[in-house]
Amino acid sequence: MNHFVIAVMFFIACIWSNPAYAKWIEASSDHFIIYANKNEKTVRKFAERLELFHAALAYGRTNVLAKPSPSNRVTIFVVGSEGKVQKLARFGGRNIGGFYLPRAGATVAFVPELRKASNKFQNSPEQILFHEYAHHFMYGITDYSYPRWFSEGFAEFYSTVRFEKDGNVGLGLPAAHRAYELGRATDVPLIELLNTKKYLANKRKGYDNFYGKSWLLYHYLTFNPTRRKQFREYQLRLTNGSNEEEAAEVFGDIGQLAKDLGVYRRNRKWSYFSRPRAELKIGQITTRQLRSGEAKMMPVIMRSKRGVTREQAIELLPQAQEIAAGFPNDPAVQAALAEAEFDAGNNAAAIAAADRALVKDPRHINALIQKGYALAALAKDSEEPEIDWKAVRRQFVKANKVENDHPIPLLYYYRSYRDAGAEIPEIAVRGLERALEFAPFDSSLRWMVANQHAQDRRYDHAIQILRPLAFSPHRSKQSQLAEQLLEQFEEKRDADGQPQASN
Incomplete structure (x- = not known):
């Protein structure tokens, strides 16, 4: 994709204008959560356009995914300028107008501003986001990876959405x-x-x-x-x-x-198509101004959510610690600190920060998950692994009870058995499969499910899960490896005399 880049992790050296005093707004809707240093009306209107876009894409379709769990929505960070987007991406140079990272329970997009193009011949940040969300939406309506031209043509076709004065939504306008x-x-x-x-x-x-x-x-x-x-x-x-x-x-x-x-x-x-506003149902949109501690922590949160290496995390950590020291009772701040500590390899400190967050908010999902990550890291080197892996599972069960449709607790419950070298129970495998249903866009999760099916000699299931990776329109080492594995799975299926599933 030419404007949005699914990139490897690089060091992020962003210069933020007065982050300690910025008034950040959070807009929350059925499919999106938006963070922007803008006025409430502007952010709310943006959230409404995004939800209308989703509703227009879903109009008349019967195979659309159900509303995601709160933590599996697309999180959009409005960072203020293309320069800051490019520093966050660290890939693609001046051509990047924003980027999108599709990950189970942590899908994020970074855009510079909430604005339309100044003329129809420009590609605005908003239109770029519509293009990428069309890709995201497409993952939810098919298990098949279409040819590259089809995938990009689909996204371009819908990215030109127009919100009419009468409230209707136009799709398929000229690009x-x-x-x-x-x-x-x-x-x-x-x-x-x-x-x-x-x-x-x-x-x-x-x-x-x-x-x-x-x-x-x-x-x-x-x-x-x-x-x-x-x-x-x-x-x-x-x-x-x-x-x-x-x-x-x-x-x-x-x-x-x-x-x-x-x-x-x-x-x-x-x-072009015109979708009637009266038939486009969108849920409630709520907004709030972030608390002072949350606003001050936003630069850290964005860099953590973007993804950091251990070295980058260690460099980021002092900033997170300094901010969190001033807000020991803010659960969001302490959860963000827990994430920064875990990324830096400080598992005990991550657990301590997560526990501080959970004292104030026992249902804080990020704190629950960050604590689970840290417990799992400690269990790998434990002298009493059986006991510690049980603690890991209990932690992710807690998170699952808070958000039953969140893919991460299901994924890491499964991983707790795999990483421990233990026999994986059927309930964990079913949970893993369920996680992929919630996050079909996550390629690493897809790999994991396909490999589990192959280990269970369920080759036809493995083939169906792996096929979108093998037929990915963006050719890579991963897609080439997937092609090779696909051939192997097909040979093993035929050797076992398993019937081929019909599409």
């Missing part, structure tokens, strides 16, 4: 911000666009029109009456196991499709 790209950038031949491997094998250095052309093709196939039927068949073939080249045969002569697409590009009038 004017891709006009220059379509007209000036190196063209990607349609035969390569439809085949991820061919595109990557022949990719030219520099800027091409992949994103713009992916949007154009998705838009054309969606609104052209004849091609729409082919588009449905194309998607059906993919979900039934056809590869990209086989699925694309439904379009007939690709050369003719390319000519038709060229004609379509010259349109002066573009179709």
